[in-house]
Amino acid sequence: MGNVLTIFRREFLSFFATPVAYVFILIFLMLSGVFSFYIGNLYERGQADLLPFFNFHPWLYLFLVPAIAMRSWSEERKSGTIELLMTLPVSIFEIMLGKFLAAWLVLGLSLALTFPLWLTVNYLGSPDNGIIVAAYLGSWLMAGAFLAIGICMSALTKSQVVAFILAVVVCFIFVLSGSSIVLDAFTGWLSPLLLDTLASLSFLTHFESMAKGVIALDDVGYFVIVIGIWLYAGLLAVEQKKAE
Amino acid sequence: MISVTKLTKIFGDFKAVDNLSFEIRAGDVVGFLGPNGAGKSTTMKMLTGFLPPSSGEIRISDMSMEQSSKAIQKQIGYLPEGAPAYGDMNVVEFLSFIADIRGLKGQLKHKRMEEVVRQVQLEEVLRRPVENLSKGFKRRVGLAQAIIHDPDILILDEPTDGLDPNQKHQVRELIKHFSKDKIVIISTHILEEVTAVCNRAMIIAAGRMLFDASPADLQKKSRYYQAISLHFTQLTDISGLAELPGVADMEVDRHNGRVTLFPEGEQDLMPVVSAYIRDRGLQVDTLYQEQGRLDDVFRQMTEEVTA
Numbered sequence: 001m002g003n004v005l006t007i008f009r010r011e012f013l014s015f016f017a018t019p020v021a022y023v024f025i026l027i028f029l030m031l032s033g034v035f036s037f038y039i040g041n042l043y044e045r046g047q048a049d050l051l052p053f054f055n056f057h058p059w060l061y062l063f064l065v066p067a068i069a070m071r072s073w074s075e076e077r078k079s080g081t082i083e084l085l086m087t088l089p090v091s092i093f094e095i096m097l098g099k100f101l102a103a104w105l106v107l108g109l110s111l112a113l114t115f116p117l118w119l120t121v122n123y124l125g126s127p128d129n130g131i132i133v134a135a136y137l138g139s140w141l142m143a144g145a146f147l148a149i150g151i152c153m154s155a156l157t158k159s160q161v162v163a164f165i166l167a168v169v170v171c172f173i174f175v176l177s178g179s180s181i182v183l184d185a186f187t188g189w190l191s192p193l194l195l196d197t198l199a200s201l202s203f204l205t206h207f208e209s210m211a212k213g214v215i216a217l218d219d220v221g222y223f224v225i226v227i228g229i230w231l232y233a234g235l236l237a238v239e240q241k242k243a244e
Numbered sequence: 245m246i247s248v249t250k251l252t253k254i255f256g257d258f259k260a261v262d263n264l265s266f267e268i269r270a271g272d273v274v275g276f277l278g279p280n281g282a283g284k285s286t287t288m289k290m291l292t293g294f295l296p297p298s299s300g301e302i303r304i305s306d307m308s309m310e311q312s313s314k315a316i317q318k319q320i321g322y323l324p325e326g327a328p329a330y331g332d333m334n335v336v337e338f339l340s341f342i343a344d345i346r347g348l349k350g351q352l353k354h355k356r357m358e359e360v361v362r363q364v365q366l367e368e369v370l371r372r373p374v375e376n377l378s379k380g381f382k383r384r385v386g387l388a389q390a391i392i393h394d395p396d397i398l399i400l401d402e403p404t405d406g407l408d409p410n411q412k413h414q415v416r417e418l419i420k421h422f423s424k425d426k427i428v429i430i431s432t433h434i435l436e437e438v439t440a441v442c443n444r445a446m447i448i449a450a451g452r453m454l455f456d457a458s459p460a461d462l463q464k465k466s467r468y469y470q471a472i473s474l475h476f477t478q479l480t481d482i483s484g485l486a487e488l489p490g491v492a493d494m495e496v497d498r499h500n501g502r503v504t505l506f507p508e509g510e511q512d513l514m515p516v517v518s519a520y521i522r523d524r525g526l527q528v529d530t531l532y533q534e535q536g537r538l539d540d541v542f543r544q545m546t547e548e549v550t551a
Contacts, residue, residue: 002344083294
């Protein structure tokens, strides 16, 4: 576990040694504000909650999380540091976990820095703060799932741009599979069971209730499993592709 | 001790390393020689556990690389080709990161970091980001991270590549000081380096082992080994030189008039030649015994294989 911490610390500090983390946090805060107020009509709804804010998170993460995940392995392979790292007495699993946790904490930090919104709704009315905390946790968990996909894609290629595009596409599929656009298209000629399965694979479906503050075990379990599977796939990809 | 048996690595349909077997004991400083693409780096990558071999076995300190790579990696210090390092960290942060992963703690970590910084002379760049360092400093940072845990086995892939002569000298001194009862493997295509620091030379070409003995033995393979080179001050009749006992062949360079006498076997021609010169009162401005031209030997050996 000591190694995970060492890797985690290096990765986390490296986000802040370069402008990556600052730019990311700034853009995240700006966009989440714009989405909540202009498109989500946070004021006009006249309700003291943050639902419009959380509802846009999947779409925000769709582009922002791949941006923070794309460098994780691509850069190691491009610069050759992967050879250094993997000849040190540390396992790929520990490296993977350290990298994931570091980026996840940056995402958590960005989320935490949206607290003025929370203060605002508390000033304007009296929202159910339990719901808001639950929604924050749910959103962070979902961000982790996006991140795991992004890290796996980054393990597949030396090019950060390719990693970004692949991650966006895969994340898009995962988000969209539960949206009405896709589900409507399949309704009628897909059996309800398959339709449900398709919808149940979607981030949207699982985040929907979380955004409303309901933390159900199956939703949490879903995201944890997604994170686990994609990180494991990334692990295999690194093992396969490290020498290229 | 490192023992390698029938090591082979195949990439697609390309055989990078072909059936290599060798043993390296403590105290050996091995120079890996070979043209570019000969399989030196690939062999080192397998020795450090970065790449799995296609077939064959690597055993280090009686442990199999396949089963206990992490335990083996603890004993190895490795400088990969091009000395990769995390550019966004400064030198202290980088070395501290490596020390942490190597399990160095507290006082010991502090002491070791100070020691390697002094050994490779990094004092003036401690707070500079690695990506802004010159090539020479980057290479030294790479060396520092490789020796920070005082490993029993040091594997350096082209440690002096791109360094100026002073820096090369420093790196060689470092390797000499390091080596006493440890194993050092360096890859290089600078032949003088092998005679300067190694007590064993291995020549690899097209993934196969062509030569494995001491650098002196390598020199002996040269046609020029113990040949006598001389140059007369005035135009002289030299036909008698070729008739001297023990002289196998004589060559005269038409441009500068330099005469080279090749001995039969390992005979020392110096006494005969100097007696000849003295007896006839000839005037010579240069006269010396050659050590063997490694470049020639190297070219000869490797061209046969790659041709």
